[in-house]
Amino acid sequence: MTERADAVAAIAEVFRELGFEGASLSAITARTGLGKGSLYHLFPGGKEDMAEAVLAGIDGWFARAxxxxxxxxxxxxxxxxxxxxxxxxxxxxxxxxxxxAAFALDGTRDRFAGRIANYFTAWRDALAGALRRIGRAEADERAEHAVLAIQGALLLSRALDDPAVFGRTLERLEADLLRR
Amino acid sequence: MTERADAVAAIAEVFRELGFEGASLSAITARTGLGKGSLYHLFPGGKEDMAEAVLAGIDGWFARAxxxxxxxxxxxxxxxxxxxxxxxxxxxxxxxxxxxAAFALDGTRDRFAGRIANYFTAWRDALAGALRRIGRAEADERAEHAVLAIQGALLLSRALDDPAVFGRTLERLEADLLRR
DNA sequence: ACTCCTTTGTACCGATCGGTACAACGAGGC
DNA sequence: GCCTCGTTGTACCGATCGGTACAAAGGAGT
Structure with missing residues (x-):
């Protein structure tokens, strides 16, 4: 049943590149190598089902890492x-x-609003909890800022086609978060 | 010739809500109240022409403000x-x-890559210049961080449906940018 | 009133969208 | 060999996509 996992990974890349609306079935079949038959066998609910699977995969990474x-x-x-x-x-x-983030910004937002909001609040709250545990002041503010800076850095890296922005931001965040 | 400006403003809102791909001609005609005939008279190049006009409008705001x-x-x-x-x-x-930002994240990016990159670099560089003029250290890093935090804050505000995130971030940025 | 030219609505175009139906296929049990 | 059933390719569906053609309408100048 690893085929499904492979398909989900491939579909995730298509969504990443084209967005939910832009990811046409033909783009997905091309990238996965799976025909419509297989696709609808694996994901009976169609595109929305695929998106759910992809988001579930991301939730998995987030929970683990x-x-x-x-x-x-x-x-x-x-x-x-x-x-x-x-x-x-x-x-x-x-x-x-x-x-x-890509889903949050386009018309897809309403469809997955709950999942999207949950992802960011969970991240922020988990980070704030860790900050509080190690006795840092303004844990909530710093956690929120860190999450938002990560997202902004990803956006800017993409917009400028300069991944270094992301690296610089992570270094800055480590210093900011850990400073007493 | 103000009709064109009105149309551009309305079209911008459609793009904002639906993204470039998601903004169908029918959505645009509905929002602008203009039929296809008028639309293609105003923007002979179609959707791409409309997007150019919208981006030019944003460039105008940016240059002025x-x-x-x-x-x-x-x-x-x-x-x-x-x-x-x-x-x-x-x-x-x-x-x-x-x-x-929305254009930068979806499949539209390649189409407007130059404009997108230009917008963010201009913002960052103008801010860095001002910081340098008032004698702040690490002007480039702080300017980059401010631009990216603004974008991240907009994203998070939208994702959490909580505009307050943006307000908090702007306050934080003012303090961070102006601190000696 | 007549003309000229801009502006507009509408019918239509081929392509592609997401999704469905179904027949051909293939491996495993008997 | 045959049957079964999960899997797959393919033809097809109606809807909608962005875009074009064009004729009717409108308005200014004379």
Whole structure:
């Protein structure tokens, strides 16, 4: 049943590049190598079903790489550093886009509003919790700013076609978050 | 010739809400009240022509409200504060989205890559220039961070449906930018 | 009133959209 | 060999896409 996982990964890339509306069935069949028959067999609900699967996959990454460490690691500083490292890896050091952000900005937003809001609040709150645990002041404000800066950096990296923006921002955030 | 300006403003809102791909001709005719005949008379090049006009309008706002003050105002601090205030007004305190950002994230990017990159670099560089003029260290880094935080804040405000995020970020930025 | 030219509505174009129907296919059990 | 059933390619659906053609309408100048 790994074929489905492969398909989801490929579809995610298509969504990332073209957006939800722009990702036509023909683009998806081309990228996955799967015909419509297989596609609708794997995802009976069509495009929306595919998007759900993709978002579920992202939730999985987030829970594993961000949420769990931030909540469970007894060493809060290490957890924050690890979160930043995982984020850098996931977004390919700024060469990859945040699909949730892309969905949030186009007409797709209404369709997945709950999931989108949940993703960002979970991130912010988990980070704020870790900051509070290691005794940093203004945990909420700093966490919110970090999440928003990560998203802004991804956007700017993409807009300028300059991934270095993302790297610089992550370094700055590590210093800002950990400073007493 | 103000009709064209009205049409451009209406079309901009459609693009903001639906994205470039999502903004169908029928959505545009509905919002503008103009039939296809008028639309293609005003914008012979079709949707792409409309997008160009919209982007030109944004460039106009940017040049007037951001670039010119940042470059010309002898009081650099006042210029930065004014830029922040104009930005807050333009984006309706976080209730409005940045169209350039939306274009940067979806499949439209390639079509307008130059314009998109130009918009953000101009903003960053103008801000860095003002910072340097008032003798702040790390002008480039702080300017880049401010631009990216504005975009991230707009995104997060939209994603969480909570405009307050934008207001908080602008306040934080004013303090960060002006601090010696 | 007549003309000329801009502006507009509407019918239509081929292409493509997301989605469905279904027949051909293939591997495993018997 | 045959049957079964999950899987797949393909033809097709109505709707809508962006765009074009063109004739009717409108308005200014004379």
């Amino acid at each position: 961000v949420f769990a460490p931030l909540r469970d690691d007894p060493d809060g500083e290490a957890a924050i550093r690890r979160m930043l490292r995982e984020t850098d890896a996931y977004f390919r050091s700024g060469r990859r886009i945040c699909l949730i | 951001v670039f010119a003050p940042l470059r010309d105002d002898p009081d650099g601090e006042a210029a930065i504060r004014r830029m922040l205030r104009e930005t807050d007004a333009y984006f309706r305190s976080g209730r409005r989205i940045c169209l350039i």
